[in-house]
Amino acid sequence: MQISFLNRLTLRQITVFLAVCQHRSYSRAAEHLALTQPAVSAQIRSLEELVGQALFDYIGRQLFLTSAGELMLRAARELQQRLVHLEIELTDLHGQLQGRLNIAVETSAERLMGQKLQHFCQHHPGVDMAVHVGNHDDLLSRLRDNLDDLAVMTKVPSDQSLQYTPFAEHTLEVVIDRNHPLCTQTGLRLQDLLSYPMLLREPGSGTRQITDEYCRQNSVVIPRYQQLGSNRLICHALPGSENWSILPTDIIRDSGLAQQLSTLNVHGFPIRRSWCSVYPRAKHLNPLSKAFLDTLHTPIRGAPRDTG
Template identity: 40%
Template sequence: MRNSLMRITLRQLQVFRSVCKLLSYSRAAEAMSLTQPAVSLQIRQLEELIDQPLFEYVGKKLYLTAAAERLSEATTDIFQRLDELDMQLSDLRGSLKGQLRIAAESSAKYLTPHLLSAFQQRFPDVSPLLRVVNRAQIIRRLADNRDDLVIMSLVPEDMALEFMPFLNNPIVAVAPAEHPLCQIKAEELTLNDLQEYPLLIRESGSGTRKACEEFFQQKRVHFTRTMELNSHEAQCEGVMAGLGIAFLPRHAVYRELQTGDLRELPVKGLPLYRSWCLVHARGKRLSPVAQAFVNFIRTERDIISQIAKRFEVKKGIE
């Protein structure tokens, strides 16, 4: 290793990381309570130590150079290791402390906060950082090792991943209460009966959409009229507005089902069950906080069952 690299300070890396995140010297200075000349000086000293330019302006916009991209990766690793060390030292003192970086597929955003709340009651010094994204973004985040853990369904088979199923994710067909399909008895309503109505679907890359498309293909059902909406909330509002019917995770619409704004259609063969899974890259070194969350999900079945009951629709109300 070059001697000059050994003279890099953590403070310089903190300033560098802030500039990378904000792509602005002035905003980085404000975020770190420094003057802009102080930020410029730290970056200039860092560039001298690595003997490479780190940033360049194109027009009025700041861009990272190739050297900055490599340094950013190393900086992320360094600070992650320091976070792990802090957690390990806290563990030795008999307390669990640190940040839990977790990403959840968008349809899991209703469930995940309840899991994190239960976990934080057990470990109050843990600070969860939750990112909610769609399935395609989850897969990219897994490939880039952006998070400690991920909650998703339909775990991709072509990636080296460890996963633990922990709860059913029921996907149901919903319609407004006055819809003609709501008048058909449960034993008589089939998936084929739904084909003549407009179907509200999620955007490409959604896990719920992928699960439904695979299910429709398996059942040889084809919806000729579809409308794409980019969130479960938009689908829910669209159904209530009379734009069509939708297939949605019951966790996402349990309030509307309880109030009667939506009705779960008693379609033969539904709900479509998939499992929520806790996922991380195979061989990934989990931080003490992440390992504690894995252990919590694995062992606290009663707590998870109690959380799941909050999303059940009471009979006689739906």
């Protein structure tokens, strides 16, 4: 059966549709695209007329995708990604990489990625970089929605849908105030810390997932803890308190509190994991993504050794 309406779809309709999907609002999509709200509504209405089905439902003043809308969203993202690839491949024919590269980075990798991004941009000045920083679960969600060319994270799920390659070590240590009573003790095990409250990241973070995994493997249950939304916030909450935490080594070093904090020599620490480059296994990497992967997996000459 021939589907003739596909020949009448326009890139403008696709762009407006994707903006409405992203913002879940006609007015916010209009603001993002520098259009009027009636113009956005007209584009969606004409697209729905071509498809012959509604793409959005209003339920309780909220916008939701219909089944047809879900199918259109998947196709629109694939089309948008293919056009990006085409632009990059055409510019690559002239010997210089150009285009836009979307990278997602787990929060704890900010320091490591700062060096890599600077190096990449120096060697590819024609590339526009968009870097999203979020926690582990946020990055997995973005990979599922094909919002980024690739991501940098630790603890990659083993569901076979993601292609990943380790490129740098990631270590976590037990950290406390330098005047904490435990600082004078030796031969510590994690169980010895449980009489003091712990500061923990939220469940969606990579640091929290690694911590929970370590506790499960060692049959440790944390009886008292407070949950904070960032590693740096935890660092600033430790000085002058009896709290303790498990944090990435780089965060401890870069917190500006090195003189006020101390890392404990606890059996089984530091925990060692790897930073990995990650992208969907079914995704075809464009030349920009491949060039960035080369940067990730090549040591930067003259830079300090990556340990986080």
